[in-house]
Amino acid sequence: MILAIIENAFLSLIGSAIPASAVVMLAATGAMLGERVGVLNLGQEGLIGIGAVYSVIAVLSWGVESPWLAMLIGMIAAAAAGLIFAVCVVAFRASQVLVGLALALGGIGLSNQLGTNRNGTPIQTLFREVNPGGVLDDNDLVSAFLFHDPVVYLAYIGLPVVLWFVLFRTRHGMNMRAVGENPAAADAVGVSVTGWRIFYSVLGAALTGAGGAYMVLSFTPTWSPDIARGRGWVALAVVIFAGWRPGWAVAGALLYGSMISLDTTAQARGWGLPFMGASDLSFFLSMLPYVVTLVAILIPAGAVKLGRRVRSTAAPAALAIPYSREER
Amino acid sequence: MRSKKSRGLFLPASETISRRQALKMGAAGVGGLAVGGTLLAACGDDEDEAAPAATAAPATTAAPAGKDRIKAHWVYIGPPDDNGWTQEHDRGRLAAQSALGDRLETAYTPNIGFDASTTQLFQQLVDDGNDIIFANTEYAGLLTEVTDANPDTKFCEINGHYYSDNLFPFYLAHEKTAYQLGVAAGHLAENGRIGYIGAFPTATAYNDVNGMLLGARSVNPDAVVETVLVSTFFDPQKAAQAANALLDSGVDFLFGVMDEPTFLQLSEEAGVWTGYWNLDFRSAAPTKYVSHFDLSEFGPFYTEQCQRVLDGTWVSQDEVWLLDTPIGDFGPNVPSDVQDAVADVGARLDSGELHVYEGPLSDNEGNERLAAGETLDSLAAYAIDWPVDGVTGISPV
Numbered sequence: 102m103i104l105a106i107i108e109n110a111f112l113s114l115i116g117s118a119i120p121a122s123a124v125v126m127l128a129a130t131g132a133m134l135g136e137r138v139g140v141l142n143l144g145q146e147g148l149i150g151i152g153a154v155y156s157v158i159a160v161l162s163w164g165v166e167s168p169w170l171a172m173l174i175g176m177i178a179a180a181a182a183g184l185i186f187a188v189c190v191v192a193f194r195a196s197q198v199l200v201g202l203a204l205a206l207g208g209i210g211l212s213n214q215l216g217t218n219r220n221g222t223p224i225q226t227l228f229r230e231v232n233p234g235g236v237l238d239d240n241d242l243v244s245a246f247l248f249h250d251p252v253v254y255l256a257y258i259g260l261p262v263v264l265w266f267v268l269f270r271t272r273h274g275m276n277m278r279a280v281g282e283n284p285a286a287a288d289a290v291g292v293s294v295t296g297w298r299i300f301y302s303v304l305g306a307a308l309t310g311a312g313g314a315y316m317v318l319s320f321t322p323t324w325s326p327d328i329a330r331g332r333g334w335v336a337l338a339v340v341i342f343a344g345w346r347p348g349w350a351v352a353g354a355l356l357y358g359s360m361i362s363l364d365t366t367a368q369a370r371g372w373g374l375p376f377m378g379a380s381d382l383s384f385f386l387s388m389l390p391y392v393v394t395l396v397a398i399l400i401p402a403g404a405v406k407l408g409r410r411v412r413s414t415a416a417p418a419a420l421a422i423p424y425s426r427e428e429r
Numbered sequence: 430m431r432s433k434k435s436r437g438l439f440l441p442a443s444e445t446i447s448r449r450q451a452l453k454m455g456a457a458g459v460g461g462l463a464v465g466g467t468l469l470a471a472c473g474d475d476e477d478e479a480a481p482a483a484t485a486a487p488a489t490t491a492a493p494a495g496k497d498r499i500k501a502h503w504v505y506i507g508p509p510d511d512n513g514w515t516q517e518h519d520r521g522r523l524a525a526q527s528a529l530g531d532r533l534e535t536a537y538t539p540n541i542g543f544d545a546s547t548t549q550l551f552q553q554l555v556d557d558g559n560d561i562i563f564a565n566t567e568y569a570g571l572l573t574e575v576t577d578a579n580p581d582t583k584f585c586e587i588n589g590h591y592y593s594d595n596l597f598p599f600y601l602a603h604e605k606t607a608y609q610l611g612v613a614a615g616h617l618a619e620n621g622r623i624g625y626i627g628a629f630p631t632a633t634a635y636n637d638v639n640g641m642l643l644g645a646r647s648v649n650p651d652a653v654v655e656t657v658l659v660s661t662f663f664d665p666q667k668a669a670q671a672a673n674a675l676l677d678s679g680v681d682f683l684f685g686v687m688d689e690p691t692f693l694q695l696s697e698e699a700g701v702w703t704g705y706w707n708l709d710f711r712s713a714a715p716t717k718y719v720s721h722f723d724l725s726e727f728g729p730f731y732t733e734q735c736q737r738v739l740d741g742t743w744v745s746q747d748e749v750w751l752l753d754t755p756i757g758d759f760g761p762n763v764p765s766d767v768q769d770a771v772a773d774v775g776a777r778l779d780s781g782e783l784h785v786y787e788g789p790l791s792d793n794e795g796n797e798r799l800a801a802g803e804t805l806d807s808l809a810a811y812a813i814d815w816p817v818d819g820v821t822g823i824s825p826v
Contacts, residue, residue: 113674113678221510223693320666320669321669321691322694325663330666368656368822384660
């Protein structure tokens with residue numbers, strides 16, 4: 102009985118957490134890609150907005166009828182913003198923190214401006230959920246994990262596997278990590294630090310843009326101002342929680358997603374404390390994802406402090422440090 | 430030193446501005462968010478002071494002579510293209526504009542939230558010479574600070590709770606509309622489970638869920654209303670999560686007070702009947718659309734208020750000005766007998782033969798609120814603060 106209730110609770114949470122945090126997963130993968138080569142892009146929040154608004158424009162104004170094409174357009178727009186960022190911080194060696202913050206705030210403003218007159222208009226060009234024929238669709242366990250759209254599987258399985266393989270199983274990935282850990286050494290063996298950093302931060306920006314596109318092409322099919330609403334910042338936290346490892350980012354994103362779904366799921370299912378219903382806890386529950394994010398980051402750090410051996414949580418050594426050949 | 434500097438920054442060149450206003454604007458600039466917090470916290474106190482403030486300055490109401498031409502301004506919580514609440518207000522503004530033509534100059538400011546800059550905005554609008562200012566959400570203390578300091582400018586605040594010689598609230602008698610939609614839901618929802626996405630536990634939400642439940646129970650005595658509150662009127666992501674949570678739990682009718690139609694799309698996908706607050710939005714749910722609350726009375730209201738300012742006959746009110754809120758056109762798949770039943774109930778509500786709130790009624794914590802035979806009219810419903818028995822997910826205040 103108790104077990105069934107817990108299983109039911111877990112499934113309704115995870116079932117809504119998976120799509121809810123696919124955007125966090127995509128943005129975290131994008132941010133991780135840049136950070137692995139030493140570029141910290143705090144502008145995730147703005148990139149999500151830019152990716153989302155250009156997908157909306159593609160569908161509503163340019164008549165694009167394929168969600169994949171609309172997403173590609175959003176990714177290109179975010180990549181263009183990422184290129185501006187990369188040129189500033191890599192070529193001109195501007196402060197990554199300052200330019201990143203400018204990108205975050207500027208991207209939100211730009212996307213809100215472009216979204217004017219498109220607020221709340223329903224988007225009909227949508228990713229459809231994969232529906233594996235013949236599988237029981239009454240089974241909660243199956244439906245919680247199976248009936249999602251293809252982007253969800255790419256975000257949680259495809260991308261992390263590819264990124265893990267490239268980073269840790271190929272020579273190219275070793276060079277990438279070298280650019281992030283010790284750019285002078287990478288430079289000495291003939292890797293173009295500037296070129297790699299620009300390339301991967303642009304690619305990372307495109308992935309974050311895909312997260313924004315996913316929001317408007319599947320999760321909530323309409324434009325609204327400030328669309329990212331903190332998901333970009335959470336993605337940055339997920340990267341730290343994951344210790345810059347793609348697999349752990351999945352866990353981080355799902356943890357965050359469960360917490361964000363808890364608010365509405367708890368109310369709809371009538372969960373609550375004996376003395377207080379879920380609706381009275383609404384503000385507390387909407388705060389919970391950020392508290393959990395904080396705790397999730399502090400636990401590994403605290404464990405290290407206490408001398409416990411934990412998985413490596415160290416950031417790439419050259420993260421956020423501009424590289425100059427003359428100064429090495 | 431610091432306050433001197435900021436006063437220099439914020440004091441306009443105009444000589445007509447009073448010292449009190451200047452100090453206030455300086456303080457708002459320096460205090461920033463802190464002042465915003467204080468203002469919000471102070472809202473409750475303001476209401477208590479309303480009565481003495483109103484009686485202290487009776488002379489200012491002496492109606493000025495009519496004017497040839499006036500300026501009116503609208504302050505919006507959201508964008509005027511939200512396909513919802515603010516869009517309907519902007520339609521009302523345009524209706525007033527076209528009715529009064531050259532004699533009325535209108536403008537609006539969109540996306541105004543709740544912080545100290547809102548108060549500065551209202552003061553700026555007064556300084557710009559607006560004769561009447563409309564607010565399409567309740568700004569409470571953020572607005573009343575300015576209305577009290579500028580008795581010559583008229584204000585109307587929707588869903589407000591502050592009355593003075595130059596400010597009165599207006600709103601919609603929507604508990605009747607909710608009752609009619611509830612009747613439709615009672616017929617259409619097979620299991621009688623109605624989902625509701627609300628924003629805050631206010632009278633708006635109580636009248637929605639109570640009307641829906643009582644209307645549905647007039648058809649199906651087992652009907653229930655399950656509520657999720659999302660603490661916002663415009664956040665499609667949150668609305669989608671709430672809609673998914675309710676749909677997953679098995680509701681067979683979904684309604685909400687959201688200012689955008691995301692939950693309609695999700696209902697359509699789930700094959701669940703749905704309706705909308707603000708306007709006809711069947712395009713978001715082509716086959717499962719039931720109806721909406723028709724807000725087209727804003728146009729006549731705004732026109733009348735502007736006309737009164739033009740004529741010099743504008744006077745404040747001592748109770749809320751409630752607008753009729755008829756139920757809108759039905760979606761294509763609503764059976765005609767259901768449509769007829771709803772129309773019949775509407776006529777009986779209008780004639781006074783039927784009441785939305787008629788005792789015996791208890792709240793959902795088991796306390797009796799209305800004795801047998803007792804009724805609440807729309808003015809009393811405007812202040813209601815309890816959900817009737819059968820509503821879950823929202824508690825009495």
